[in-house]
Amino acid sequence: MNHSHHLSSNFRSLPALSAVRNIFCFSLMLAVLLCAWGHPAFSLSEETRDQLSVFAEALGIVEDNHVDSKDTKKLIYGAIKGMVGSLDSHSSFMAPEEFKELQIETKGSFSGIGIEITLKDNLLIVVSPIEGTPAYRAGLQAGDRIIKIDGQNTKNMNLLDAVRKIRGSKGSTVTLTIMRENLDKLKTFSLVREIIPIRSVRVRYFEDGIGYIRITNFQDKTDQDLKQAFKDLQAKCKPLRGLILDLRNDPGGLLDQAVKVSDEFIASGLIVYTEGRNKAQTMRFYANENSTSLEKTIPLVVLINEGSASASEIVAGAVQDRKRGILIGTKSFGKGSVQTIIPLEDGSALRLTTAHYYTPSGRSINEKGIQPDLVVEAPAIPEGKSVKDLRQEALDRRMKGEGITDKAWTVPISSDELERDPQLARALQALRQSPPKKFSEAATKP
Amino acid sequence: MEKNKLNRMNTPTKPTFRRLVGSLVLVVALCWTGAHSAAAVSSQAYAQLRLLVEALYEIDSKYVTEKKERDLIYGAIRGMVASLDPNSSFLSPAEYQESQSKGNQSEADAGMELSVKDNLLTVIAPMEGGPAWRAGLKADDHILKINNQSTRNVTALEAAKKFQGPPGTKVKVQLIRAGLAKPLDLDLTLEKNTVDSLAYYPLEDGYYYIRLRNPRERSAQELQQVLRTIQSNPSARKGIILDLRNTAGGQLEEARRLASAFVGNELIYSVKGRQTENKQSFVGLKDYQVLKEKLPLIILVDQGTARAAEVIAGALQAQYGALLMGYKTFGDCAVSKVFPLKDGSALVVSVGYCYTPRDTLIQGKGLEPDISGPKKDSDDQPVAESPLKMEKPKKIPDLNEVMQDPLVRQALAKLKNWGRSSVTQAPGNRLLKKKQAASSHSAEDEIS
Numbered sequence: 001m002n003h004s005h006h007l008s009s010n011f012r013s014l015p016a017l018s019a020v021r022n023i024f025c026f027s028l029m030l031a032v033l034l035c036a037w038g039h040p041a042f043s044l045s046e047e048t049r050d051q052l053s054v055f056a057e058a059l060g061i062v063e064d065n066h067v068d069s070k071d072t073k074k075l076i077y078g079a080i081k082g083m084v085g086s087l088d089s090h091s092s093f094m095a096p097e098e099f100k101e102l103q104i105e106t107k108g109s110f111s112g113i114g115i116e117i118t119l120k121d122n123l124l125i126v127v128s129p130i131e132g133t134p135a136y137r138a139g140l141q142a143g144d145r146i147i148k149i150d151g152q153n154t155k156n157m158n159l160l161d162a163v164r165k166i167r168g169s170k171g172s173t174v175t176l177t178i179m180r181e182n183l184d185k186l187k188t189f190s191l192v193r194e195i196i197p198i199r200s201v202r203v204r205y206f207e208d209g210i211g212y213i214r215i216t217n218f219q220d221k222t223d224q225d226l227k228q229a230f231k232d233l234q235a236k237c238k239p240l241r242g243l244i245l246d247l248r249n250d251p252g253g254l255l256d257q258a259v260k261v262s263d264e265f266i267a268s269g270l271i272v273y274t275e276g277r278n279k280a281q282t283m284r285f286y287a288n289e290n291s292t293s294l295e296k297t298i299p300l301v302v303l304i305n306e307g308s309a310s311a312s313e314i315v316a317g318a319v320q321d322r323k324r325g326i327l328i329g330t331k332s333f334g335k336g337s338v339q340t341i342i343p344l345e346d347g348s349a350l351r352l353t354t355a356h357y358y359t360p361s362g363r364s365i366n367e368k369g370i371q372p373d374l375v376v377e378a379p380a381i382p383e384g385k386s387v388k389d390l391r392q393e394a395l396d397r398r399m400k401g402e403g404i405t406d407k408a409w410t411v412p413i414s415s416d417e418l419e420r421d422p423q424l425a426r427a428l429q430a431l432r433q434s435p436p437k438k439f440s441e442a443a444t445k446p
Numbered sequence: 447m448e449k450n451k452l453n454r455m456n457t458p459t460k461p462t463f464r465r466l467v468g469s470l471v472l473v474v475a476l477c478w479t480g481a482h483s484a485a486a487v488s489s490q491a492y493a494q495l496r497l498l499v500e501a502l503y504e505i506d507s508k509y510v511t512e513k514k515e516r517d518l519i520y521g522a523i524r525g526m527v528a529s530l531d532p533n534s535s536f537l538s539p540a541e542y543q544e545s546q547s548k549g550n551q552s553e554a555d556a557g558m559e560l561s562v563k564d565n566l567l568t569v570i571a572p573m574e575g576g577p578a579w580r581a582g583l584k585a586d587d588h589i590l591k592i593n594n595q596s597t598r599n600v601t602a603l604e605a606a607k608k609f610q611g612p613p614g615t616k617v618k619v620q621l622i623r624a625g626l627a628k629p630l631d632l633d634l635t636l637e638k639n640t641v642d643s644l645a646y647y648p649l650e651d652g653y654y655y656i657r658l659r660n661p662r663e664r665s666a667q668e669l670q671q672v673l674r675t676i677q678s679n680p681s682a683r684k685g686i687i688l689d690l691r692n693t694a695g696g697q698l699e700e701a702r703r704l705a706s707a708f709v710g711n712e713l714i715y716s717v718k719g720r721q722t723e724n725k726q727s728f729v730g731l732k733d734y735q736v737l738k739e740k741l742p743l744i745i746l747v748d749q750g751t752a753r754a755a756e757v758i759a760g761a762l763q764a765q766y767g768a769l770l771m772g773y774k775t776f777g778d779c780a781v782s783k784v785f786p787l788k789d790g791s792a793l794v795v796s797v798g799y800c801y802t803p804r805d806t807l808i809q810g811k812g813l814e815p816d817i818s819g820p821k822k823d824s825d826d827q828p829v830a831e832s833p834l835k836m837e838k839p840k841k842i843p844d845l846n847e848v849m850q851d852p853l854v855r856q857a858l859a860k861l862k863n864w865g866r867s868s869v870t871q872a873p874g875n876r877l878l879k880k881k882q883a884a885s886s887h888s889a890e891d892e893i894s
Contacts, residue, residue, distance in 0.1 A: 047515055048502070050789075051518075051519040052495075052498075052499065052502075054519060054788060054791070055498070055519050055522055058526065058527075058793055059495075059526065061787075061793055061795060062526065062527070062530065062793070062795060065720070065721060065783065065785070065795050065797050066530055066720070066797065067719045067724075067780065067796050067797055067798050068530070068531070068720075069720060070529075070530065073494055074529060075494075076494040076497055077529070078525045078526045078527075078528065078529025078530075079498055079522040079523065079526040080501045080525065081525045081529070082522050082523070082524045082525010082527075082529075083498075083501065083502070083518050083519070084501070084505070084521075085525060085598065086517065086518070086520075086521030086524070086599065087505070087513065089598065093501070276510050277508075277509070277511060277512065278507070281508075281510075337510065340508065342508070344497055344504075345496075345497065345500060346497055350501060350505070352505065352508055353509065353510045354509065354510055355510055356510060
């Protein structure tokens, strides 16, 4: 239990508070365990008992009569899913495997060999090996077809299964059998797994000293990666005149990371506050006023779209409310709630909405989303393209971390890339033509 | 719409129910009294219930707003039942009462059958000529919203209820469809079911086309009538095409009578479940038999062929030597029972699955055609921004349009070659594809 408690809150708050919550959580666990062992110290209300007996009755009927013999565990998982699903669309139940996957995602690293893979026409394809990883060093290439994993044929294997088979404990070996275009026979690679960092921050620049930073999600190391990205930019662009922060299609992540990322840009005052039924869920987060770094003052444009949610909306909301920069793009997703991850005793977990959050001016984002200061639509779907193509393209972008960041960061963004992205082009134009003070005016004149 | 009727085979089974209450309440009692009694429930079930109690406690104490425990438990039962199969469902006390008082009659409906596929509420098929069909719904559409309410965690039975009410009731649906980039909003109006149960066209000399749209009580008599007409033509009886595409409605009893018109008292289907009381064989009715001879028979099937129609297809394939032509069927044929719970709510639980006379399971698998239809490539079609604008008003295809249908043409070609080539594609298939391209303005295939 203790091990998973560092994750007891997906949107983690201040460390001190989170420790308090962990203790709180632990005592609850204890209460439930006591109950489970039949200890009279913990008693359910009569109403609860009645309700539970209705459930037990239903369970018995299903177990005895349903045409298929069902595993009780699966039935209970289905029940918890249904119970949590009846709350709101962001609360959910995670079976142990799904919970493990989430922990990997939020930790910002995993143990594997460092390839991004995709499924194309039912074939498992290497999208790209990540620089510096075992896969990269061994010479795996983009486009390689994975025929076997540890001798097992990949035919009919879905993407998640394949990912699971390729990942494994650090130091263990995985064997991939590869087919490559100009090889006349299969090639076998034996790779020793390592800890692979998942990058959530990507950086590029324009030749006239404007930086571009894309955050793909908010995980444990996002703030550190952001600081590093900013250092890199300052070394490359002298002077660094402005910054585009791309939060498009960023589904969010950890609350404390949203606060830390906002804090990079906001000089002082309130960033966000949360309110819940439980006192422990009511919190206010302020910017660190002692920092005088360039990030706090540099001209800033934030890109958002309907795929920017939760933590992304906290950052965008703070930037907008505190008039720190301008928001360009389309209306954001509109998820104004905070979820806490609550591990259950068998390794599964609940993702439970425990609070709502509000921007510094007291706005709730829920269902309304954040309206950009300057609406710029993404290009329409090209004519004659099938949904299948679009889906594939979207998947490809996802595997590459989206946006225009699939090239090495040392390569400046070309006019060609800009042409395909009118939102980015408008952001660049805003930074080029306006001194920072005039941003709000620029916003009113499209 | 008629899932409830179709699947409910028997009345509630009281004895089982009472025995269960007795043994299961004990498990819950264990949790608060600390008594370690020899409960009838496995220790595994006990351990698992503990998990549910834990989850309930966490929600009770931490969820952002306060929730009624009853709603949480109903949510849990719904979730458990939804994890079983698409036909099982939960009825709240009010819903159960309503279903009992109204019996099986609904005033008006949308004329479509629903299921849950990949966790999405899915249209099995809209009945040709019915309100849903005229509004533009199609087989395999996924319904996202009904009257602006999300269909997340909604069972097929619950959703079906939203499409029942007084005639004239308007219902808004939002759906996603393969080949469309954006969700589509449609309005439909509930109506009394007045769709003709079947249509019959003599094709060329000696060949006949029968379309079953709406299997219901009168259908078997109507089919007998048609078959008698065919039989009374002494010179030319060369073959029949029975079109069961997009036919998902009707009760199993109706399937039995309809199939009897061809095969008399042969085995039509059987039902098997885990409890022996749920095992049953259904044999046809001698009195209903019309055809005494075996005519070449091709049954057209597709993704929208389900339940009663699947039973008919399976029975005639096995007992009459019919060939199935087209595409794999939907794969939905289960029998369910209603179990009342002690607080007035009830469970609808699938207790048996249907098997064809060849002992093929229909549920979840569907029947494979003996002869495949032309390849469908809807997934590769270009994206249409507003597809409905291109559509002409829907009307039921007449003989002329039936004759343009590539699958009907393929079936006719096969009938003319009956017995000559075995189970391969009919000759002239390439020609048919050309024809299909040329006739892309037929009423059925407008959206593309």
